[in-house]
Amino acid sequence: MLIENGVPSFVPTSVPRALELAEIPGIVSDYRRAAKNAIDAGFDGIEVHAANGYLIDQFLRADSNHRTDAYGGSIENRTRLLKEVMLAVSQEIGGGRCGIRISPVTPANDASDASPQALFEHVASFLGTLSLAYVHTIEGSTGAARDFQQGEVPFDYMALKKAYQQGGGHGAWMLNNAYDRALADQAIADGADLIAFGKSFIANPDLATRLKQNGPYNTPDRATFYGGLAAGYTDYPSL
């Protein structure tokens, strides 16, 4: 983020390139070291970002992963980086201090795949083996429609949770995207353990209190979302 004359803007970035095969072990060890550094710095745990078209998600999806080596092609291969990273961080700091964020159908940053169900059930089943603190799933299109679909059938999030549990997973099942209190209560009744709130937390510094007493809520101001300045971050009123 760049601030020019008080106006925030995004900075240009380099054109992405495919990682060389020889570079991948270094990437995995970067994740391992970052996890260790976080714990050394006093954090309780870390969340690996495998969602929204970021690096691990780019490897997962057939439409962005064009590799012909051991990290491309089959689901087994496309999930290899995620598995290596999750094994590294959970061995380093303990699975109970690790979570992961996934977004099976979001088109964020051009993420796309024709068969997300098979792909993410494979991922969930593997995650079940790691004794993680939680798995954090974004439903639908991140920051947009919860019912957004990709692939040939509506995505079955219950089946995803089942695959995680059948893989041995007992960690909390966290959901995100466009939740309000009523929708969150319903999701918990349907078997979720945790709900992640984004925009409503930005706009309500005391969101937990407001949720407990069922409102009222400040309305998020989209104009200041990516601001990088105090406006929109530290000036929403508490109750």
Ligand SMILES: Cc1cc2nc3c(=O)[nH]c(=O)nc-3n(C[C@H](O)[C@H](O)[C@H](O)COP(=O)(O)O)c2cc1C
């Ligand atoms: C200002 C802002 C910045 C965000 N930055 C990220 C990000 O860097 N990475 C990410 O995965 N999601 C990011 N998100 C998405 C949120 O984590 C969340 O998934 C999304 O807002 C949906 O949840 P909500 O409806 O409760 O806000 C961002 C959202 C907002 C509003």
